[in-house]
Amino acid sequence: MTFKLLVVDDEAIMRKGIANFIDWDSLDCKVAGTAGNGMEAIEFIKASPVDIVITDIKMPVADGLAVAKFIYEHQPEIKVILLTGYADFEYAKTAIKYNVSAFILKPTNKKELMEAIQDAQKQIVTSRKQTSIAEEELAFLKDQLLLEMTGSAFLPSFEERLSNLGIRLDHYYVAAFQMVPLENDTAFLKSIILDGKKNACCYRYNNLIIAVYFLEGRCESVPDAVLENCREITVIARTLDSREVSVGISRYHSSASDFSYAVSEAIHALTFHFYYEKNIALFSDAPEDADYDLTAENSLDLFHFENHLHNWLFEDAGGVLHKIFNKFKSNFVNSADAKNICAQMYYICCRVLIKRENAAPPGEYLSRITQASDIFSLEHTVFELMAYTKDHFVGTAAQNKLFDHAVKFIHSHLSEPLSLEVLSDHLHISASHLSRTFKKVCGESLTEYINHVRIEKAKEYLLRQDILAYEVADLVGYHDATYFSSIFKKYTGVSPTEYRQGALKSNTPQQADGT
Incomplete structure (x- = not known):
């Protein structure tokens, strides 16, 4: 979500500095307007939606306390941040009864103001989740x-x-x-x-x-x-x-x-x-x-198995196989049904290899599946089939193993610093060898792959309203919110805020649709 700000100060330079010289987009914020005194602020609030008000305390016509009092009585969901000098601080504390979100002493510290904004955002998100x-x-x-x-x-x-x-x-x-x-x-x-x-x-x-x-x-x-x-x-x-x-x-x-x-x-x-x-x-x-005779869950398991193979995630594909066979064993699935599902795995492996311009697995695997005398021999055959597919997927078995380890490390350390040097040290190989092997197997550079994975993960986080954009940046390894915003826009064509707005808008239920 985007939070709308109103900046209120009788000093034009102060208003302009706060409104124009802070990277509000990186905080999921937009300056909706400015006001030169408390009365202008109150009239603006009456006419336009606002989430957070940043206001000086001493102003002509109506001061910051008058603004806080009006908001408390008429629009208490709006959060107020008061800017005050040392001489006015005791006076400003009387605004506590108006649920002021934060007090910031002048001259205003940019870092302190941004932290106050982030705290106000969290309060708003929590409140909206409850309504x-x-x-x-x-x-x-x-x-x-x-x-x-x-x-x-x-x-x-x-x-x-x-x-x-x-x-x-x-x-x-x-x-x-x-x-x-x-x-x-x-x-x-x-x-x-x-x-x-x-x-x-x-x-x-x-x-x-x-x-x-x-x-x-x-x-x-x-x-x-x-x-x-x-x-x-x-x-x-x-x-x-x-x-x-x-x-x-x-x-x-x-x-x-x-x-x-x-x-x-x-x-x-x-x-x-x-x-x-x-x-x-x-x-x-x-x-x-x-x-x-397949349940929706079984059908979905097969989809995941094929998708993991296509994306070089062989360990994840193996996890799907373990899940399927655990269900076979715990539910005493009919042998014909179990063999039918495993036969489909054989054809999935065929499709995966043929798509990579390799020969299909030997028909011997399919024969062993259909003739398996017990669940243990069936399981052994299917895992051998996946190992064969992995070894023949692309390049040599050694290249595949190296790529597999690199991908696993990337996915499990996404929020940490990742680079060619970091991965080559972890895998105990030269950076140049890793770079060549990764590009040969994947078709893109290691840096491009890391960015793609991070951006795709960021998309998932941005669909959740309880995580703010700058928090998403940290979760996917970009520790500068502004840089995250620019790299996200490079790969998706929109900023994180715009992506979240579009996703939330597209997911807003339409009553006429019956949802």
């Missing part, structure tokens, strides 16, 4: 309920909660939207889906957007209006953001108890979107004899 808007609460409750229904068995209590929230799941289709390549930045995609869509609601499910299309009555084939809407979304994303969007659409459903199955179908349809025109795949078009 939620009804529409936002309703949208949040809807998202949470649908998310809960996606990942668990249907409970009788869901029916009452659906009714209370005005959600009717008697005739509907579910569509899963995926950015290609898979990305965590889904706010832009969600804003497109919500824009003017009165018969749909959507929510984020990990790094996918799940949309529910409500129908007036029974409809066994996907309505043209739904297909056209999905096509519009893919075109808009490609036109405005140069990114591809894939869509998977479930079969028609007429019961709330089928919701998790519908989501699973939509996600699974994404796995064969490649064979469909305009990146829209229908689950109903799948071969009838195919075994698709």
